[in-house]
Amino acid sequence: MVKTPSNFTIAIVGPTAIGKTALSIKLAQHYNAEIISADSRQFYKEMTIGTAVPSTKELSEAKHHFIQNKSIKDTFTVGDFEREAISKIKELHKDHTFTVMVGGSGLYVKAVTNGLDYFPEVDPNIRTELNNRFETEGLHSLQQQLELLDVETYNTIAIDNPKRVIRALEICIGTDKTYSSFLTRPEKHRDFKTIAIGLNAERSIIYDRINQRVDIMVANGLLDEAKRLLPFKDLNALNTVGYKELFQYLEGHITLDFAISEIKKNTRRFAKRQLTWFRKDESLKWFDYETDLSTIIAYIDQQI
Known part of the structure; x- marks a missing residue:
């Protein structure tokens, strides 16, 4: 007989720029929880502006883990993250009933909640x-x-x-x-119950929020950050939206205006893929991004 878990991980997912970080902090404060970041772009300490790392103020409002804890020169796979995140969650659950996991990297969230899928060896x-x-x-x-x-x-x-x-x-x-x-293997047993929440909005709203975020990143110095990272552009960690377009500009292949428009376009495409991934998860409870906090808390309490 499988023992019913007495600890809970609240997983918050959804497309980029939808407001996951703000919600995760509010829920962490409400449930006296610490936050596990499952955003694979935010692991790297050299990448700040282009990955929308939580601000200093946000980081001070709740304890975060897996934020800028690796170097772009490190090899850090989703399997590594699964092992480290599960270990950290077990440690946190010794003193906390709840943990909050937040991120738009669907594979990384799934690795923690359900375990990685098995793939056979091939030639x-x-x-x-x-x-x-x-x-x-x-x-x-x-x-x-x-x-x-x-x-x-x-x-x-x-x-x-x-x-x-x-x-x-x-x-x-x-x-x-x-x-x-x-991608249909049975889930691994976890010592906690996952309560999965998705944030969403009309596509036009998501796209507007993405465009605004990119403009803010550029105003905050994204180009200078890309210049510092240009010598490392071939590293896998930097093969990501927001940097590769600016590397093209810095190498003289495209104009800056076109690079910025490409960042917006590719981020919108990324958001679409995120939603396609998450919509396959029938355990997810979707909320509009403007839903009142008390409504979300009421749902979580009901699941408990």
């Missing part, structure tokens, strides 16, 4: 061949093949990330099955 020569194709043909050719072989994965992963695309393709080719078909 390593497939990855070698795909990497060679990436070098000679570019990413677009691989993206087209993935769309043909597994449209569900094509619509949900970070499609502009070559490593993610190649990983999905090697599973498709090596197993003759879709990558997404391996």
Whole structure:
């Protein structure tokens, strides 16, 4: 007989710029909890403005973990995060009934709440061949093949990330099955119950909030941050929206205005993929981003 968990993790997810950080702090304060960040872009101490790291004031309002705790030079996988986050949650639950986990990186949230999916070993020569194709043909050719072989994965992963695309393709080719078909394994047992909350809004509102956030990032010095990081542009941590577009500008390939417009466009696309991912989770309770805090607390209390 499985023991009913007496500890709880409140997971707050949703598209970028929707207000997850503000809600997480309010809930952490209400439930005397500490916050686990599951935003894979915010792990790196060298990246602040372009990753929308919580402000000094926000960080002082509730104890946060996994915020700028790694270097862009470190190798830190989702599996590493799963192990470290579970360890931290167990530690926190010794003194706290609740923890709050917040982030828009669906795979990282899922790793903590449900565990990572199992993928069979495939011929390593497939990855070698795909990497060679990436070098000679570019990413677009691989993206087209993935769309043909597994449209569900094509619509949900970070499609502009070559490593993610190649990983999905090697599973498709090596197993003759879709990558997404391996994402249905039974959940791992956890010593806590997850109460999952999603924040959402009309698409036009999400896009307006994204555009405003990018403008604020630029005004706060995003370009200078990108200049400092340019020597490290080939690191995987920096293959992300907000930096790669500015690297293109700094290397003289595009104008600054076009780079900024591309950041906005690619962030909007990212938000769309986030929603596609999270909408597959039937355990999520969705709230409008302007929902009163008391309504959300009432729902959580009901789940408890």
